[in-house]
Amino acid sequence: MKKSRKRILTSIKQKFLAFVRKVLIRLTYGFGFEVVLPIGLYVIFAGFARILIWLGFSTSVAIALSLILVILILLVSAIAYIKHRNITNKVRRNSYLRVRGEVKLADNIAQILATKSPREWEEYQDWLHDILLIRRQLLERHCPRWKVIILTYWRLFAFCVIISLIKLKRFASAARKIR
Amino acid sequence: MSSKKQDDPLDLTLNEEAILHTLIFRERYGLEIMNAIAEASKGKKTIGFSSLYPTLRKLEKRGFVTSRWGDETPEETTGARRRYYKITGNGLQAVENKQQFLATLQHLQPSC
Structure with a gap:
């Protein structure tokens, strides 16, 4: 009662x-x-x-x-x-599913590539996909967050550098052909 | 010079050979290829992102592998898709040629 x-x-x-x-x-x-x-x-x-x-x-x-x-x-x-x-x-x-700094950076890179350089985006988007996939896998395996952040930033940096070099190379060869 | 090098099926780097070997029995996506190489070598041989994808593009240009987009939904934030790679007949031929060449080299007797 x-x-x-x-x-x-x-x-x-x-x-x-x-x-x-x-x-x-x-x-x-x-x-x-x-x-x-x-x-x-x-x-x-x-x-x-x-x-x-x-x-x-x-x-x-x-x-x-x-x-x-x-x-x-x-x-x-x-x-x-x-x-x-x-x-x-x-x-x-x-919550590791929220859009963090490195994911935001990846999103920006994807947007820039898709709009400014669609050929490279078409060829290399699976690379970006796998960078984010391995990030998620590492976080799910309880890898230290700081390590995952540094690794992801480093991979994104390498991605940008190599895509820029490929783009430059293509640009240079196109310029040579015109000459 | 570079085109000659590209046409030569024996001209396969260690990374290219390892990638082709991972694709012999099944198609795989980039990260799967990386993991397969690391697992098969028990962590002794790893291939980084920055050498894997340009190498895959080169192999595709040479006609040793083909690719298709995965049926999975694109990545949530970026919209990037997964790509699966498959070895072609030319790729298989190149691997066999390389193996034959190495085997011949092993058993080669000096002619004089």
């Missing part, structure tokens, strides 16, 4: 928190953070001060106490925000 009551209470609590979160998100996205934050703080500050005055506190004490409350709210929010950011950064760091 007690357990079921507890469960009901926790589910009500969770629903209420979800509702508050929804309302806050709507308010924030609806009016903009710059408007909602000062208005919210002012409402808390003024409301709390009025309650204290109504309870019989002197005006100066009520203002001081409500100021302390506002500062506390700001502090807690800042700590929560920093903690949240740290957790999300950790999650991002652990």
